[in-house]
Amino acid sequence: MLSTLKPKSIWQIFNDICKIPHPSHHEQMITKYIVDFANTHHIHCELDKVGNILLTKPATKGMENCPSIALQAHMDMVPQKNEETIHNFTTDPIQPYVDGEWVKAKGTTLGADNGIGLASALAVLIDPTIEHGPIEVLVTTSEETGMHGAFGLQANWLKSHYLINTDSEDEGEIFTGCAGGVDFTSTFAVAYAVIPEKHDCYISVSLKGLKGGHSGCDIHLGRGNAIKLMARFLAEYAQDISFRLADIKGGSLRNAIPREAFAEMTLCKQDLPQLESIVKQYQTILNNELGHVEPSIQITLSEVTSDKVKRVLTIEHQNKIINYLHAAPNGVVRMSDQLHGVVETSLNLGIVNILENQLNTHYLIRSQVDSAKDAVVSTLISLSQLTNANYEISGGYSGWEPNLNSSLLQLAKDKYYEIFSQKAKIMVIHAGLECGLFKQTYPNMDMISIGPTIVSPHSPDEKVNIQSVIRYWELLIAILKSAAQLK
Template sequence: MSNRLLESIEPKEVFRYFEDLTRIPRCSGKEENVVAYLISFAEQHGFDWWKDEKLNIVIKKPATKGYESRPTIILQAHTDMVCEKDKETVHDFDTDPIKIEIEEDRIIAKETTLGADDGIGVALALALLADKDAKHPNVELICTSDEERGLVGAEHFDMATMEGDVLINLDANEEGKFVVGCAGGPVVRIEIPLERTTIVPNGMTALNISIRGLTGGHSGEDIHRGRVNSNKLMVRTLVSLNHELNYMLGDISGGIHYNAIPRETEAVIFVNAQEKQKVIETVLSYRTTYKNEYRVTEPDMEITVQECLDGSDNLLSDLSKKRLLDFLYLCYSGIVRMDAEIAGAVESSVNLGTIHLEKETAVIQMMTRSSLESAYREMYNQIAYLAECVGGTVHIMSDCPEWEYNPSSEVKKVFHKVYQEMFGKAPEFFILHAGLECGVFAKKTNRPMDMIAAGPTSKNLHMPGEHLSISSVQNFWRFFKEVVKHI
C-alpha cells in the first residue's frame, strides 16, 4: 500500500495497521475483506487463528519468556465501522478507502466517518502481537463482526473456546478514562401501516422541507450534549404546520443508523398552491426559532423549504398521516433519567434513529439504553404501547445486555496502579452510557470474567468529522504495553 500519510508518525506500527484499515471497506455486515487481512497478518507472523461463520476471528500468541504462568489475557475489538457521510459527498463505502487528513494532533475524515471506532482498537492489538519486544502472558485476540448493528458477532461467539478470564476491550475512546460497566437495552423496529391515496385535489403544490447541518453523534455517548435530533425537529415542524393549515404528507425520511443521533431529515408535503408562500414563510419562521434555541449546540443548522417535483401517487391518507405523526411526536427521544449515584452520568435514554416510508409501511428504528434492565424494559414497553395505539407493531432487532460494574475488579486495580505510576495522576473509571460487547461476553460464559475497556481519544464517533488524537495514541500505546506486563 503506497502513498502512506501516517508512515512517519510514531508509534509507526500502530499507525501502519490503522492506515491499512482505513483502506479496507468494512461497513457492518461486510467484513469479509478485513477478516482476510487479519488472516494474512496471523499467517505472516506464524500465529494460530480461527474464524467462525459470523466472521468473528481469533488470533493467539504465546506468552513471552518468563510470563508463561501469568493469567491469559483476552484482547477484544470489533472489525466493522459505522459508514456515514455528508449527503453531498460522493463516496462508495463498498469500494472506496476512507479519505484521511492530518490536522495538528488529529487524524480526521472530514466528509465521512473515520472508522477509529474501532479500527484503532484493532490496530493497537495487532501492533502488540507483532511487537517482538513486548512482554506479555498468553494473548487471545477476538476481533468481532457486526458490532455497530447490535453486537451481532459477539452474540454468536462461543466463549467456551477461550481460555482467558481477564478481558481488555479496546473500544473505549478517551485516554485515561477506563470503562468498568455499560448500559444495555433493545433496538426496536416499529412498523406502522400506511394507506396511500391517488386522489389529490387540483392545484396542489409539492414542497420539500429539509433539515441539515446538525452535529449528530453517538446516540449513547453524546446524548447528554444537547444536540438536536433532526427527526424529532422535523416532526415538530410538521405538527406545528398542521395547526396552521391543511396539507398532505408525501414522505418523511431521516437518519442513517439507529445508534447515531440523526443529522438530516427531509419531508415532502402537498399544499394548496395559493398557500405555498405562507407555508414557506411559516417554515422559515420556525427556522429562526430553532436556530435561536440551539444556537450553542447547532451553529450550522440549515432548514430549507422549496418547491419540488413529486408523484401524486405517493401521498398518505389523512388517517395514516395522523397516526404516523402521533407516534413520532409522542415517542420520547433523549435523556430519560440521570444516574442518581454517579454525578453527571446518564442512566437511561432513547434515540429516534431512523424513519423510512415504504409503500405500505412506515419503518422506524429506535434504540433504548440504560444501566438498569428494569428501566430499558419499561422504555420498550412504552414504545410498544404507543405503537399499538396507532395500529403499529414492534420487533426487537437486537438486545444488548448491560455490563454490571464489579467493585472488586483486580484488573481495574492494575490499570489504576500502572497509570498512576506512568503519568503521575489517577485515571478515571466510569460506567459508559453505550453498549459494549463486555456485557455479551459476561452473559455467555459460566465463569467470572474480569473486564475493562480502554482506548485512546477519538471524537465525533458515528459522524463525518470523526477524528483520532495522535498524542493520545502515543500515550495509550506506552501504557498498553506496560499494563499487559503487570496483569
C-alpha cells in the same frame, strides 16, 4: 500522512484498515486482511461459526508463567456520510487525513471506532519489543448493528481469565461497566390518495446540519434529533397551511443520533410564500433553542418536479404519522443516582422511512438498570398500540455490572498513575460494550475497557486525538508487561 505518526505500527495498520471497506455485515474483506496478516506473521488464527476471529501469540521469554490476557476489538465500522459526499462504504476506502492534533476523514465516519483498537491489538502481535505473557486477540463481527459476534461467542474458546476491551473513547478513563440495550421496531401500514387537484406545487423540506453522534456516548449533550425536529415542524407549524404529505424519512442507523430528515409535500402555489415564512420562523426558533449546541442547523425548502411526487398520504394516515413521530419519546429518560454525570436510561429514535406502503421506525433503548429499560419498552408498546402499529423487540442484552475489586482494574489504575503521575477516572459508559455479553459466556472473566480519545463517533465529524493514541498505547504496553502482578 498517517505513516509519519507515532506509534508507527498502530497508524500503519490503521491506514491499511481505512483502505478496506468494512461496514457492518460487509466484513469479508477485513476478515481476509486479518487472516492474511496472521499468516504473514506466523500467528495462529481461528474463525468461529459467526465470523469472530481469534489470534494467539505465546509469551515473550521469561513471562511464560504469566496469566494470559485477551485483547478485544470489533472489525466493523458505522457507515455515515455527509449528504453531499459521494461515497460507497461497501467499495470505497475511507480517506483519513491529519488536521492539527486530530485524524479525521473526508466527508465520512473515520472508523477509529473501533479501528484504532483493532490496529493496536494487531500491533501488539507483531511488535518484538513488547514484553507480555500469553496473548489472545479476539476480533468480533457486526458489533455496531447488534453485537452479533458477541452474541455468538462460544464458551471455552478463549483461555484468558483477563480481557481488555479497546472500544472506549476517552483516554484517561478506565471503564468497568456499561449499559444494556434493546432494539425496538414499530411499523404500520399507510394508505395513499391522489394529489388534490388544486395542489400545483411540489416541495421538499430538508432539515440538515446537525451534529448527530453516538446514541449512547452523546445522548446527554442536548443535540437535536432531526426526525423529532421535523415532526415538530409538521405538527406545530406547517399545520397552518393546507398541505399533503407524500413522504418522510430521516436517520440511517438506530445507534446514531439522526443528523438529517426530509419530508415531501404538495400544496397550492399561492400558499408557498406562507410556508416560506413559517420555515423562516421555525429556523429562528431552532437557532434560539439549539444554536449553542447545533450552530449549523438549517431547514430549507426546494421545489421538486411533479413526476417525482405521484401520490400523497390520506389525511388520516398523514395525521397518524405526524402525531406518532411528534409523540414518540426520545433522548435521556433518567440520570444515574449512583454515578454522577452518567446517564442511567435513554432511547434514540434513529430511523424513520416509508417503504412498500409501510411506515418504519427504529429505536435503540439503553439503560444501566434492566427494569428501567423494560419500562421504556413498555412505553413504546403503548404508543404502538395507540396507533395500531405492529412492533418487534430484538437484540436485547444486559449491562456489564461494575467490579471495583477487579485486579485488572487495579493494575491499570496503578500503571496509569505510574506513567502519567495522575489518577485515571474509573467510569461506567452509557453505551453497549460487548463486555456485558462476554460476561454471560465467560462469567468469571475479569475485564476493563480503555481506548484513545474519539470525538463524535458514528458521525462524519468523527476524529481521534493523536496524542491520546500515544498515551493509550503506553498504558496498554505497561499493563501487558506487568501481567505477572495479576496472579
